[in-house]
Amino acid sequence: MIDAQGYAALDPTTPLAPFSFQRRALGERDVQIEILYCGVCHSDLHTARNEWNNTLYPSVPGHEIVGRVVAVGSAVSGFKVGDIAGVGCLVDSCRNCPSCGEGLEQYCENGFIGTYNGSAFGGSENTLGGYSDTIVVDEKYVLRISHTDNLAAVAPLLCAGITTYSPLRQWKVGPGQKVGVVGLGGLGHMAVKIANAMGAKVVLFTTSPDKKDDALRLGASEVVISKNRAEMASHANSFDFILNTVAAPHDLDAFVNLLKRDATMTLVGAPASPHPSPSVFGLMFKRRRIAGSLIGGIAETQEMLDFCAEHSIVADIEMIRMDEINQAYERMLKSDVKYRFVIDMATLKSA
CATH class of the missing domain: 3.40.50.720 (NAD(P)-binding Rossmann-like Domain)
Structure with missing residues (x-):
């Protein structure tokens, strides 16, 4: 297992707070990513506060993830240590239904597995998201980032x-x-x-x-x-x-x-x-x-990232520290952000 640090909601009413947990050990097809930046989506707030009545606690939100590859499994071919990579809203799907076969994993007939607040196939594990220092994801659901700078502003592309x-x-x-x-x-x-x-x-x-x-x-x-x-x-x-x-x-x-x-x-x-x-x-x-319309599948998300890199498109963001997340949620409720908060994960250790 891999030790991880993050911020989590432990129940619907208390603020997010520091949280220690473990990621799964690296499998042969897995990519481990050191998270550099994570965007803050309104879905994070809905989930942390159980506003959709489906939250599994403890909940570590975050599905707009950009980071650096720090380890790869023995069968991984698309990524190497040092690559800049992204993880979006989903980290698995059944891979067998017609939608998955067509590259439309977001419409998986058996339900895609969310980057957070999702139960892994074959078990009851609660997926934990990007408000953390590291994440382990199957190579099939990891995305290549070809933007060369302003990586923090790339993070919201993974959802917004x-x-x-x-x-x-x-x-x-x-x-x-x-x-x-x-x-x-x-x-x-x-x-x-x-x-x-x-x-x-x-x-x-x-x-x-x-x-x-x-x-x-x-x-x-x-x-x-x-x-x-x-x-x-x-x-x-x-x-x-x-x-x-x-x-x-x-x-x-x-x-x-x-x-x-x-x-x-x-x-x-x-x-x-x-x-x-x-x-x-x-x-x-x-x-x-x-x-x-929902999000996109993995292939379309990669297409979007490449399109945005070609046209120099990134989000307009406001960078925050990890320990400012609860204030950021309150500001989101007042639409007091232009136009996406992004957490600088370098601040997690001090938080």
Whole structure:
């Protein structure tokens, strides 16, 4: 076994605190990674506080991991000691179902194994995530990082990046298309950057006028205040695709009406309570669609990382110390971050 240090939630109500535990011994196909940076996702907070009523304690969150390979198993061929590598939201899947066979491990029919808060196949082990100094992962679920600098800002690509890249890729966003992005948070700011790099004309929808300058800086060509009915009406029936990143219940009809015939709005935000039911007529009369999307599989995540490296795309981040994680959670609840917290794991030892 491999000794590890991290920060964990021991129950839903107490702050995260230092935690010692053990990783599995290195298997022949395993890669051990010294974690350098770990992004802070809102899912971490939901899990730590058991807001989805499925948390296994103790819980070590973190699934936006960038680090350095420090050991490899005897059968590992894709990584060597010293490589910079990443781990995203999943660390295993059944490998036998049709989805796994198609490289869509995120839709594994038997349920993928999360980087944290997941039970390993064949046992009841609780997976423990990236708020820690080291992690051991099967080579098949480790990702190559080809960015050469600003590695801390690469970490959020492992969740926020792939969550937005996957639907943009699935719905074939590209040059000449008009694409809407709803919301400018951790997901939305990545969607703007990626859709712009794909060649689309990007329109950002927000309820906050003070986000306009940031949206334009990130790559949007226009910003629409979604509470302004006149601004919204001026874009009726004009979008090829809309990616909705907002994780709070809101009126979907307002955005459905902006889609062209046969166009799609895809939801990637997960609100705690359902959206108001959309009107069927807005869908029927233009054959529009509302869809959903999760993260991406391993192959698509690697494709996203390579795309972002080629286009010099990273997240906009605020670096924090490990012992600042509880304050960071409180700030996340107030949307007081532009646009992703990333933990500098070099601070873990002193914390």
